[in-house]
Amino acid sequence: MKHHPVRHLISLDDLTDDDLREVVERGAQHAAASDAATSGAVDRPLEGLVAGIYFVKTSTRTRTAFSTAMLRLGGTIVSYGPGDLQTNTGETNEDTGRVLSRMLDLLVARTAGDPGEMRQWATQNRMAVVNAMSADEHPTQALADLTTLTRHFGRVEGLRLLYVGEGNNTAAALALALSRCPGAELHLRTPPGYGLSAAILERSRRQAARSGAAVLERHDMDVLPGGVDAIYTTRWQTTGTVKPDPRWRETFAPFQITDALWEHSPRAVFLHDLPAHRGEEVTADVLDGPMSIAFDQAENKMYSAMAVLEWCRAGQWQHVDGGIPATASAGRT
Ligand code: CP
Numbered sequence: 026m027k028h029h030p031v032r033h034l035i036s037l038d039d040l041t042d043d044d045l046r047e048v049v050e051r052g053a054q055h056a057a058a059s060d061a062a063t064s065g066a067v068d069r070p071l072e073g074l075v076a077g078i079y080f081v082k083t084s085t086r087t088r089t090a091f092s093t094a095m096l097r098l099g100g101t102i103v104s105y106g107p108g109d110l111q112t113n114t115g116e117t118n119e120d121t122g123r124v125l126s127r128m129l130d131l132l133v134a135r136t137a138g139d140p141g142e143m144r145q146w147a148t149q150n151r152m153a154v155v156n157a158m159s160a161d162e163h164p165t166q167a168l169a170d171l172t173t174l175t176r177h178f179g180r181v182e183g184l185r186l187l188y189v190g191e192g193n194n195t196a197a198a199l200a201l202a203l204s205r206c207p208g209a210e211l212h213l214r215t216p217p218g219y220g221l222s223a224a225i226l227e228r229s230r231r232q233a234a235r236s237g238a239a240v241l242e243r244h245d246m247d248v249l250p251g252g253v254d255a256i257y258t259t260r261w262q263t264t265g266t267v268k269p270d271p272r273w274r275e276t277f278a279p280f281q282i283t284d285a286l287w288e289h290s291p292r293a294v295f296l297h298d299l300p301a302h303r304g305e306e307v308t309a310d311v312l313d314g315p316m317s318i319a320f321d322q323a324e325n326k327m328y329s330a331m332a333v334l335e336w337c338r339a340g341q342w343q344h345v346d347g348g349i350p351a352t353a354s355a356g357r358t
Contacts, residue, residue, distance in 0.1 A: 030339040031130075031153035035143045037164045037201045040336075042236075045168075045205055048336050049181065052172035052329035059328065069099025070335060074130040079105040080157065082135050082265045086299060086326050087157045087165065091133045094330035103129070122146035122154070131337055133157050137265055153337035158194060160265070161222070166298050167198035169329035170257075171206075173322040177294060178254065183208035187253045187290070189246070189280050190214075190306055192221035193263040195298045200229040204238045212250045213242040216276045220244060246279050251289035257296040258282045258306045282307040287316065294318050 033039055040048065076095045080088050095102050112121050125132055126149040135157040136142050147154040156164055174181050186203065188196055192215040200221060203209045211229075213221065220242055221229070229240040261277050262268075270276070287293060295311055297319040303309040312319060 031150060032337050032339060033147045033154045034164060034333055034337060035140050035147060035154060035156045036162055037167060037198060042205055048168055048332045049171040049175055051332035053175045055328035055331045056176055056325055071095065072099030074100040076100055076102050076131040076133055077105060077125060077129045078102050079132060079134040081107040081137050084135055086323050090326035090330040091157060093327050094334055098331055098334060118142050118145035119148055122149050126152035131334060155333060155337060161194055161197060163194040163198045165333055166195050167202035168333060169326040170199060171202055172329045173325045177318060181206045181209060185210040185253045186255045186257055187250060188213045188257045189282055190258040191219045191261060191263060193259060195259045197221060197225040200225060200240050204229040204232040204240050205236050207237045209238040211240045214246055214280060215242060215244055216280055217244040249289065253290045253293050255296050256282060256286055256293045259298050260300060260302050261306050282311050284310055296322055299323050
């Protein structure tokens with residue numbers, strides 16, 4: 026098998042600031058090319074490559090996004106379910122990574138635990154490993170979210186976001202990504218006991234201090250920022266998790282997204298990583314209303330996944346013809 030430099034994307038920390046910007050803009054380029062139906066704008070840079078798609082946890086969007094992204098870029102896929110690999114019978118993660126890397130070019134995985142397992146698969150340099158969600162971070166969701174913001178506003182820099190809900194892996198990735206965007210503000214309103222971890226908050230704030238962004242968290246809905254550009258939530262029952270407190274819904278109830286939040290931010294768009302539970306974290310009026318771009322956000326996961334796969338193959342988009350500047354799609358989603 027021929028060798029090509031690969032890059033792993035297990036955490037947003039694996040991207041430099043330039044990488045982050047380029048992957049986001051590249052995702053927006055793929056989206057704009059698709060909008061414009063310029064079929065010649067994207068050739069098949071991953072032709073001849075094979076990606077393993079290994080999801081231990083349920084997924085509708087991310088799994089489909091990476092599968093279709095790989096196919097659209099000319100590659101093929103091999104899919105594994107939670108019980109399929111011999112890790113279930115005791116084979117080590119390192120051996121699994123070594124073996125798969127002899128046959129696969131990329132491995133896109135969603136796991137149940139921390140990213141340590143993925144780091145063990147990544148102790149080889151033939152097969153790129155992509156974190157499609159682990160317990161602590163959902164890096165490719167944040168990349169798709171920034172692509173969505175770029176498509177809608179033409180930029181991420183200087184945007185002000187209000188995030189309401191659990192400080193889960195989606196919120197963590199959003200904080201880690203936005204805190205690297207100059208002038209961006211992320212205002213989190215997380216239920217008491219369900220905030221960002223201290224480690225994520227510390228990393229985000231350190232990055233924000235460097236970039237000129239801000240990450241601010243409170244555990245009540247008493248004081249809200251006005252005039253924000255976007256309001257974001259995630260479902261209360263984060264995939265793969267359970268809440269030990271049987272009364273957790275009472276704690277979360279004040280954090281439901283309703284029309285009332287638009288009183289002080291009338292121009293804000295609504296974002297949701299989906300899946301949604303109407304009547305829990307968000308009312309149907311908001312999710313299905315004119316301010317919602319949540320379903321465009323879901324579609325953008327595919328364009329962003331295309332950019333991630335190309336990046337993992339060491340910027341294989343250099344082989345792509347043309348391309349439409351991200352700013353060309355500003356104002357559309
Ligand atoms: N937002 C997200 O990760 O969706 P899936 O769980 O369906 O992949």
